[in-house]
Amino acid sequence: xxxxxxxxxxxxxxxxxxxxxxxxxxxIPFDFSASQKQMPAGTYTVSRMPGSGGSFVAVFxxxxxxxxxxxxxxxxxxxxxxxxxxxKLVFACTSGKCALAxxxxxxxxxxxxxxxxxxxxxxxxxxxxVAFRSPRTGSGF
Numbered sequence: 001x002x003x004x005x006x007x008x009x010x011x012x013x014x015x016x017x018x019x020x021x022x023x024x025x026x027x028i029p030f031d032f033s034a035s036q037k038q039m040p041a042g043t044y045t046v047s048r049m050p051g052s053g054g055s056f057v058a059v060f061x062x063x064x065x066x067x068x069x070x071x072x073x074x075x076x077x078x079x080x081x082x083x084x085x086x087x088k089l090v091f092a093c094t095s096g097k098c099a100l101a102x103x104x105x106x107x108x109x110x111x112x113x114x115x116x117x118x119x120x121x122x123x124x125x126x127x128x129x130v131a132f133r134s135p136r137t138g139s140g141f
Contacts, residue, residue, distance in 0.1 A: 023047045024105060024132045025063075026089055031093040032098040034060055036115070046089075046132070048101075056112050058103060071100060073112035087132040092116040094123040101127065 027043045042062045049057035049070055056073040090102035097117075104111040119125045 023137075024087065026130050026132050028089070028091075028093075030125050031090055031100055032100060032101040033117075034069040037069040039067065039069060040065065046105075056114070060100075071114055073103070073113045075113045077102065077113055089130045089132070091096040091128045091130070092125050093128050094119045094125050098128060105132065 022109040024046045025043065026046060028034075028041055030041050032039050032041075038061065039060065042064055044060045044062055047061075049058050049059050056076075058071050058073070059068060060071065061068040086104065087101065087106050088104050090104070091098040092097075094117075099116040100114050101116050102111055102113050
């Protein structure tokens with residue numbers, strides 16, 4: 001029984017270490033929505049949710065407010081679209097409102113695309129990129 005507890009504790013420690021190794025940081029200078037959740041401007045850590053199986057779920061956590069959102073990727077960008085891209089977040093913005101649209105991160109083969117609200121009639125959408133800072137540890141996702 002004691003051996004089982006030790007194995008469980010070691011597994012939890014390894015999962016925590018792996019999650020920390022996959023953490024990126026970005027300062028987003030505007031309010032935005034991610035998975036229909038409003039997030040304030042600020043510095044965010046971004047990590048891949050462990051245990052999400054074949055799905056890609058990114059977790060955004062504001063380093064000051066600790067407010068977070070888990071965002072499920074809708075699709076992958078194909079290799080040609082994501083090749084050679086720098087590590088960044090891309091937001092689709094209309095009328096002063098921005099929503100997470102894409103994530104290009106080191107260590108993932110293809111960038112990920114997220115669902116964004118459709119622009120209202122007469123609105124023009126523009127894309128805004130925010131670069132990731134160097135990861136604290138590890139090499140990304």
